[in-house]
Amino acid sequence: MSRRVRNRWNGAVLMVVVGALAAGCGAPGGDAPQTEAGGTPVSTTPTCGTAPVTLKAYIETGFPLPKELSTEFTKQHPNVKWSIREDQFAVITQNAPRVLADDPPDLMRLPQVSELVKDGLLKNLDGYAKAFGWDSWPASQLQQMRLGPGGKTRGEGSLYAMGLNFSMTGVFYNKKLAAKIGMSSPPTTLAELDAALAKAKDAGIAPIAQFNGGATGGLAFPLQDLMASYGPAAPINDWIFQKPGATIDTPSNLKATQHLDQWIKAGYFWKDVNAVDYATMMSRFIGGQGLFMFNGDWESGNLDKQMPGDVGFFLMPPAEKGGKLAAMSAPLTYGIGSRAKNADCAAFFLNWVATDPQARDIAVKVGGSHPMGPADAHMPDVAEGTVTASTLQAGADVSKDNGAMDFIANATGAIYAKSWTPQLQKLVAGQQTPDGLLTSVQSDYKSQVGGS
Amino acid sequence: MKKRSPAPAAGLRTPSWVGWLFVAPALAVYAVFVLRPIVLTFQYSLYRWDGIGPSTWAGLDNYVKVFTDPDLFDSILNAVKLIVFFSAIPVLLGLAIASTIRRIATSRLALVARTVLFLPQVIPLVAAGIAWSWLLSSNGLVNQVFSHLGLGGVTRAWLGDFSTALPAVGVIGAWVLLGLCTILLLAGLSKIDPAVYEAARMDGAGPLREFFSITVPSLRQEIGVCVTVTVIAALASFDIVFIATQGGPGNSTMVPGLEIYYLAFSERQVGMASALAVVLMVLVLACALPVQWLTKDRSS
Numbered sequence: 001m002s003r004r005v006r007n008r009w010n011g012a013v014l015m016v017v018v019g020a021l022a023a024g025c026g027a028p029g030g031d032a033p034q035t036e037a038g039g040t041p042v043s044t045t046p047t048c049g050t051a052p053v054t055l056k057a058y059i060e061t062g063f064p065l066p067k068e069l070s071t072e073f074t075k076q077h078p079n080v081k082w083s084i085r086e087d088q089f090a091v092i093t094q095n096a097p098r099v100l101a102d103d104p105p106d107l108m109r110l111p112q113v114s115e116l117v118k119d120g121l122l123k124n125l126d127g128y129a130k131a132f133g134w135d136s137w138p139a140s141q142l143q144q145m146r147l148g149p150g151g152k153t154r155g156e157g158s159l160y161a162m163g164l165n166f167s168m169t170g171v172f173y174n175k176k177l178a179a180k181i182g183m184s185s186p187p188t189t190l191a192e193l194d195a196a197l198a199k200a201k202d203a204g205i206a207p208i209a210q211f212n213g214g215a216t217g218g219l220a221f222p223l224q225d226l227m228a229s230y231g232p233a234a235p236i237n238d239w240i241f242q243k244p245g246a247t248i249d250t251p252s253n254l255k256a257t258q259h260l261d262q263w264i265k266a267g268y269f270w271k272d273v274n275a276v277d278y279a280t281m282m283s284r285f286i287g288g289q290g291l292f293m294f295n296g297d298w299e300s301g302n303l304d305k306q307m308p309g310d311v312g313f314f315l316m317p318p319a320e321k322g323g324k325l326a327a328m329s330a331p332l333t334y335g336i337g338s339r340a341k342n343a344d345c346a347a348f349f350l351n352w353v354a355t356d357p358q359a360r361d362i363a364v365k366v367g368g369s370h371p372m373g374p375a376d377a378h379m380p381d382v383a384e385g386t387v388t389a390s391t392l393q394a395g396a397d398v399s400k401d402n403g404a405m406d407f408i409a410n411a412t413g414a415i416y417a418k419s420w421t422p423q424l425q426k427l428v429a430g431q432q433t434p435d436g437l438l439t440s441v442q443s444d445y446k447s448q449v450g451g452s
Numbered sequence: 453m454k455k456r457s458p459a460p461a462a463g464l465r466t467p468s469w470v471g472w473l474f475v476a477p478a479l480a481v482y483a484v485f486v487l488r489p490i491v492l493t494f495q496y497s498l499y500r501w502d503g504i505g506p507s508t509w510a511g512l513d514n515y516v517k518v519f520t521d522p523d524l525f526d527s528i529l530n531a532v533k534l535i536v537f538f539s540a541i542p543v544l545l546g547l548a549i550a551s552t553i554r555r556i557a558t559s560r561l562a563l564v565a566r567t568v569l570f571l572p573q574v575i576p577l578v579a580a581g582i583a584w585s586w587l588l589s590s591n592g593l594v595n596q597v598f599s600h601l602g603l604g605g606v607t608r609a610w611l612g613d614f615s616t617a618l619p620a621v622g623v624i625g626a627w628v629l630l631g632l633c634t635i636l637l638l639a640g641l642s643k644i645d646p647a648v649y650e651a652a653r654m655d656g657a658g659p660l661r662e663f664f665s666i667t668v669p670s671l672r673q674e675i676g677v678c679v680t681v682t683v684i685a686a687l688a689s690f691d692i693v694f695i696a697t698q699g700g701p702g703n704s705t706m707v708p709g710l711e712i713y714y715l716a717f718s719e720r721q722v723g724m725a726s727a728l729a730v731v732l733m734v735l736v737l738a739c740a741l742p743v744q745w746l747t748k749d750r751s752s
Contacts, residue, residue, distance in 0.1 A: 028496055028722075029507040094717040097504045115720060119505040213612055214698035272590035274701040275612020414719040418523075425701035429614045 045131050046344035053345050054081045058105040061086035063298075065164060065332070065367040066109070069353055072362060076352075080345065097121060104337025106346040110161050112410050113335065114242075117151030117160050123336040125159040128347040134159070137354075138375050140404050141166060145333060154406075155241035162350040163331025165369040168395045169221065169296040170315045170327055172303065172387070177205050177291045178312070186314035189321050190229050190259075197268050200291045207268040209290025211281040212428060217421030218278065219260065219269075219428065221294035221328075224408050225316035226256035228326035233405045240406045242449050248408070249438040257427075257434035264428055274425050296328070297391035301368040304386045313390040315397060326403030327394065330410075331372065364388065370395040412448045419444040490733070497726035503716070507723070514727035524728060527706040528735065530618060531687045534707065535739075537622025538629055538686035543678045545626075546633030551667050553634075554641045555659075566638065570631040577628065581695025584624045585611055588696075611697050617705045624692050629685060633678045640674035641667065676747025680740050687736050708732045 059066045070082045085105070087095065093111040100108070100121035116122050129135050134142065141163065148157040171193075173186070181200050187193040200207040211218035227236055231252030239246040263269065270276060276284075285293045286306045294316075303311045315325045336346045353359045354373035361380040363371035368388055371377070382389045398404055409416035419441045426432035432440075472479075497514055501507035518524050549569065553562045572580060587593045588610040595607040610620040644666065652662050668675075690709035693699065699706040699714070708728055716725035 027507050027509070028492075028499060029501050029503070029505055097502075097720065101504055115502060119502065121504070212701075214700050270590075272609030272612050275590060275609030417714060417718055421700065422702040426614075429701065431614060431702065 046128065046348050048077055048080050048342075048345040048348050050079055052079050052081065053342055054083050055107060055342055055345060055349065056105045056340075057082060057084045057107040058092065058099060058109065059084060059086055059107075060089050060092060060109045062088070063367075065363070066334075068362050068366045069164065069359060072358055073349055073352060076356070076358075080349075100337050104339045106336060106340040106342045107349065108335055108337065110333045110335045112413050113145070113160055113333070114147065114151040114154060115413055116335075117147045121338055122160045123338045123340065123343055125162060125336070125347065128351070129159050132347070132351040134162075134351070134354075137373060138399060140399060140402070141331065141372055143404075144330060144406050153242050153244075155237065155243070161331075161333040161335040162347075162354075163333055163372045164350075164353055165363040165367045165371050166329055166331040166395075167296050167298050167369040168327055168329050168391055168398065169225075169294070170313055170391070170394055171225070172285070172293045172295055172299070173312050173314070174285070174288060174291055174307075175310050175312050177288065180205065181291070186312060187317050189317050189323075190226075190319045193317055196291070197263065198266070201266065201268060206270060206290045207292060208263070208270075209281050209285040209293040210269055210273060211276045211278045212269075212273045212421075212424060213275045213277045213280075215417050215421055216278060217416070217424040218276075218281065218294075219273070219424040220407070220409055220416070220420050222263070223256065223260050223424070224328055224405070225294060226259050227253050227408075228403065228405060229316055229319050229323075230256045230259070232324070233326040233403045236405050236408065239445075240408060240411045242411065247442055248445065249442040253438060254434060257437055261427060261434045269428070274428050297369050297388070297394075299368070300387040300391045301366070304388055309385065311387050313387050313394065315394050324401040324403055325397055326401065326405055327398045328407050329395070329398060329404040330406055332367070332369070364392070411445060414448055415441070415445060418448075493726045493729050495726075496722050497730050499723045501722045502720040503722045504720075510723055514723050515731070517724065518728050518731050523703060523706070524711060524724075526703065527708050527711045527728075528731070530705060531689065531707045531709075531732075531735075533618060534622055534625065534686040534689060535683055537619070538625040538689065539679060539682035541622075541626040542629040542633040542682055543675060546630055546637050546678065547663075547668070547671070547675070549630075549634050550637035550641055551663055553638060566635065569634045572628045573631045573635075577691040578695050580628055581624065581692050584627075585696045588620055612701055614701055614704050617697055617701060621693055621696055621705050624696060625686065625689065628692070629682050633682065636674050636678055637671055640671045644670045672747050676743060679743050679747070683739050683743065684736055687732065687739065 055070075057066070057070065067084065070084065074080055074082065089109070089111070092109055096108070096111055096116060097119060099105065100116060101119070104121075110116070110122075113122060125134075129142075142159055143155050145159055145161040145163070146157045147154050147160055171186075173183075177200070178184075178196075181196060181203050183196050183199075187196055197207040208222070210222065224236070231250065235246065235250065236248075236253075239248050270284075270290075281290075281293065282299070282302075284290060286303070297313070300313070315327050318324060334350065336343050340346060353363065354371060355377065357378045360371040360373065360378055363369065364380045364382065368391070370392055371379075379392075382392060409420055423432055423437045423440055427434070427437055498510060498512070499507040500510045500513075518528075549565075553565055556562045575583075589595075590607070590609040590612075594610065598604065598607050608616065610616045648666055648670075649662060652666055657665065688709050689707050690713065693705055693707050693710050694713075697705040699710050709732070712725045712729050712732070715721045715728065
């Protein structure tokens, strides 16, 4: 008797538990805010007003620029206080959608934005762009942050993010090692670069410092530089921006990949490059273990400090003499949550960063990169002969040739980790051919673009 | 049916639901933090969902992809290969070490050996992973030792080489789990009546005979626990791989735990990630339950 009672209780409890579990089972998702059709129309130029405001910011840790800017901003606008949360970029990438949906910051460092726009998590900045006159800046500055309806195609459409500055990539070189092989000025053609690499190898100097370990395939830097050296930048951008019909598997890109493969086979990269991460690459390059390094100007300030006078920078030389220069160049993107409380003040801050002379000084001196804003705006003085000076000059050269490209790793959310990195690691290990690499990346790209 | 005894205690007899009252808090926690996530994971695995926006019904598509996408399926194969390092080596080596330590149990050396072997269990896995990635780097201690021995030819970036990355990760796992197995087996050994060994020795049994005829059979249950714990550690491995290789080079050390994390948080394919998680759970159960059954103590 008592046993039967217990059995009945068991059953009842089980049913309650299962029922409670099942009750939560509608289709998941759908709690995202509605996408705005157009930008919020802004009638008067937004400001931070005079009443006390606390701007909530979510920024990337390890880079002093946003904090320095916020301090200076509060100095000029004492009613604005900051509540800043910091995380590593990888953490921000993973948290971005949830943070923007649950607890939207006024200002946030952004990863790849397509998905965030698709879910309606970012404020459409068109209204602000009009009110502040961002539309009259060089169009290439804002191109990467424009998205078509639903976040599908990038490169045109409404503005969803803004940069604190924009960075530039190219080739750093160790001047002391360069002198040893008789390289007195940067190479101006790909053939000259090849010759320098071969000379370094013969002289027992590691020709290239690069990382390609773990989940970050750093050989994507020299690969994309080679692509831009062999062909025009525009089709590469089309591919990154997911324009219909775009492909990475083109004849000129194949030549570029084959060239990279030759560098690998010639032993121009470290033997353990597949186990080298970014930090290791930096410490080895600073330690003099590498003549060239394919990297970006976010390191200019650091290198000026660590090896003063010993580092030079040049843009990847074109295959033919006098060919067009191109470089990966991307804004340090910040966005405003679609449900942010102080959106106007955040937009005012972004405009201030690009236009205020002191803010522009900070963007260069602390950030090491070119500030955003009008072409004729105030430019800070930079000491001659520093890396920072040459990267800023390179920025001007690239925009003259209209050669700014986004990074091939940013084409889709998964393309870097899923395709470029493992494929480039396989290329290093001799387990993939240049042709196979491009075919494979293109087919992954197609399934990701079509499938999402 | 038995007639209920009209005992005087009948008035004090607690109704059976009171028992449930005591269990309720634990049951609630278990339901909310264990059962609910499992059910939700299963539910998510039937949808295509980015974690935020609206989801679409996918049926069993995600499961089909787990078994047909070579990247995903290879990650499961890698986990199975890791069982050799995470499970076979620690258990076999642990048995040998435990029975050796037992023979010198009273000496100070035994205490030192126990402490040293158990140390990896105390160190956080992340710290262990970082330390090992230094040891195994191209100019790390392992390669220095090889070079000094005149074996410069075998030196390489162990974690960055396609053929050695997975075994290298396995070695880290073996190092971590060896201590756990040794201590568990030592505890089991201390329960064995010394008289049994004495009797065996009187009958002329050598150390090897003792080991196979007394030690191993007596440790049946402990071995069962060791195998279960280490097999689960191999199949559900995450921390060591995440710190040491992040799945590279070229996915050669990708394991399901890591793949689930990448799918859910980097690629935002919550449905796929959930499907792989469900498959992993079934796989773990399919490996752990037979081990439990095989090593069950049937005498009791």
